[in-house]
Amino acid sequence: MDRRAFRRLSLCVAALLLAFASGRSLAQPAMPPDDNGRLERSKEPLPDAVRKSLDVTLAREEAAKKVGLRPTGSFPMPVCDRGLCGAVDRDGTLAVPFAYESVQPFFEGRALVRVRHRYSYLYGYVDDTGRVIARPQYAVAGRFTRGFAQVDVEGKSGLLDREGQVALWPQFGFAAPFTKDVFWVTEERTVIQGNTGRQVFSFDWPPIIVNGVSDTVIKSKGKWRLVDHSGSRIGPQEFLEIRIFDYGDTPLMWARTEAGWGLIKPDLTWQIEPKFEHGGVVHDGLAAIQQDGRWGFIDSAGRIVIEPRFEHVSLFSGPYAPAKMNNLAGLIDRTGQWVLEPQYDSIYASGGLVPTSWWNTMKDKKLGLLDDALRVLIAPQLSQSAAMCFDGRILGVIDRKWKVFAHDGTPEDAEGSCESLITGRAK
Numbered sequence: 001m002d003r004r005a006f007r008r009l010s011l012c013v014a015a016l017l018l019a020f021a022s023g024r025s026l027a028q029p030a031m032p033p034d035d036n037g038r039l040e041r042s043k044e045p046l047p048d049a050v051r052k053s054l055d056v057t058l059a060r061e062e063a064a065k066k067v068g069l070r071p072t073g074s075f076p077m078p079v080c081d082r083g084l085c086g087a088v089d090r091d092g093t094l095a096v097p098f099a100y101e102s103v104q105p106f107f108e109g110r111a112l113v114r115v116r117h118r119y120s121y122l123y124g125y126v127d128d129t130g131r132v133i134a135r136p137q138y139a140v141a142g143r144f145t146r147g148f149a150q151v152d153v154e155g156k157s158g159l160l161d162r163e164g165q166v167a168l169w170p171q172f173g174f175a176a177p178f179t180k181d182v183f184w185v186t187e188e189r190t191v192i193q194g195n196t197g198r199q200v201f202s203f204d205w206p207p208i209i210v211n212g213v214s215d216t217v218i219k220s221k222g223k224w225r226l227v228d229h230s231g232s233r234i235g236p237q238e239f240l241e242i243r244i245f246d247y248g249d250t251p252l253m254w255a256r257t258e259a260g261w262g263l264i265k266p267d268l269t270w271q272i273e274p275k276f277e278h279g280g281v282v283h284d285g286l287a288a289i290q291q292d293g294r295w296g297f298i299d300s301a302g303r304i305v306i307e308p309r310f311e312h313v314s315l316f317s318g319p320y321a322p323a324k325m326n327n328l329a330g331l332i333d334r335t336g337q338w339v340l341e342p343q344y345d346s347i348y349a350s351g352g353l354v355p356t357s358w359w360n361t362m363k364d365k366k367l368g369l370l371d372d373a374l375r376v377l378i379a380p381q382l383s384q385s386a387a388m389c390f391d392g393r394i395l396g397v398i399d400r401k402w403k404v405f406a407h408d409g410t411p412e413d414a415e416g417s418c419e420s421l422i423t424g425r426a427k
Contacts, residue, residue: 046092047081054079054088063390064421068355076128078103078111087111087130096130108144110162121198125149125164134164140218142201146247148177150201152218157201159183171231174220176203176242179251181228182266184242188221204244224255226268235268246282250300254279263302271302284316286334295323296336306336317349318357331359331374340374353387353421354394360385369394369409377409389418 046054057073065071076087076095085103087096096103101121102114109128114121115136124136125144140152148159148167158170159177168175173189191199194214200207202217223238243254245263252271255264262274278290286297289308296308297316310332314322320331320339328342340347346362347370354360357372361380368380378386382396386405389395394405395418402417417423 050079050081067388067392069388070352070356074105096126110144112141140199145204146177150175178253179266183227184224185227186220186222186224190219190221192217237268244281246300286316288313322347353385387420387422389420393418395420
């Protein structure tokens with residue numbers, strides 16, 4: 001038996017022992033659902049603090065919708081009571097029981113759950129019905145992306161599928177999904193020390209920083225290659241970096257060679273040959289690209305729809321995207337034509353505090369606001385981004401004092417405040 005085969009066998013034995021110690025096989029769901037595929041929801045009343053939190057979230061969400069703001073809640077919503085955490089649904093039923101030290105937000109219908117283990121933590125997964133997908137047994141685990149989640153076993157990375165079954169056995173330095181049958185891997189990893197007791201994978205999601213200190217971050221090291229379910233190499237090619245192109249079903253990913261970034265298919269042929277200095281993720285159907293120092297856009301099929309000619313661009317939000325020329329920012333449409341000529345230091349999408357079709361502007365370090373017809377509601381004069389009041393007025397800060405504007409941007413005479421997403425709950 002050669003050294004590589006012996007190492008693989010050793011890793012398999014270690015993983016099986018860990019799984020046995022946790023009370024389940026790595027390849028089987030930890031807790032089967034009932035005959036309907038769901039766990040029965042708890043009929044017990046919610047704790048008072050949890051019920052209050054849910055009521056506040058629903059009230060704020062309803063008030064926000066009336067004035068065109070995006071929903072503030074994400075359900076099932078993680079909640080905690082007396083040191084234990086679960087998740088509650090909109091109807092007040094407990095989707096995930098109070099059984100964990102932490103429940104993280106759901107991605108692709110799956111949430112990371114955490115329990116204390118000695119001086120550290122162990123991670124597992126539940127679905128949005130509360131069914132345990134994988135009991136907490138992993139020292140490091142990532143969120144679900146494109147149907148898979150990266151987990152660590154004895155310092156090696158593998159991938160779980162949506163049912164908690166092992167899709168790629170933990171034997172690599174780092175692992176990331178491409179399709180349901182093809183995966184990216186590196187042989188090594190880099191660990192950047194941060195907060196003790198918490199380690200996270202860093203691939204398509206930034207680590208959390210608290211008081212200037214990040215979690216301990218695990219990153220890929222070395223070149224990327226493709227493997228199948230067995231871990232066997234697919235093709236001889238290796239790549240300097242990879243990056244998510246589309247969180248949907250598009251079978252394309254960014255890969256970087258010495259020539260630059262290109263869009264590659266699972267069979268290792270190129271949709272777009274490597275030639276870009278930067279390739280972004282698809283958002284609202286388009287992704288930013290940079291070539292020869294200029295920026296443009298491609299669609300989800302990899303076709304260039306806006307030639308790279310701008311100094312900089314940001315993501316599309318609805319019909320428009322911010323772009324810069326001569327160091328000034330304006331808005332372009334999906335053909336690359338200016339709908340708002342460059343005139344600001346920067347311009348960016350609302351971010352959720354005002355309707356999603358509105359735009360924040362900045363000039364000389366002061367902020368302003370445009371509506372969805374690109375009319376100036378508030379000229380740049382605010383010291384922080386404006387927020388929509390639940391009654392339809394607009395809230396801003398000038399010289400460290402709250403200032404309220406009418407819905408059309410007309411300033412009201414008196415200083416004051418209003419109920420908003422940043423000042424308090426909806427009544």
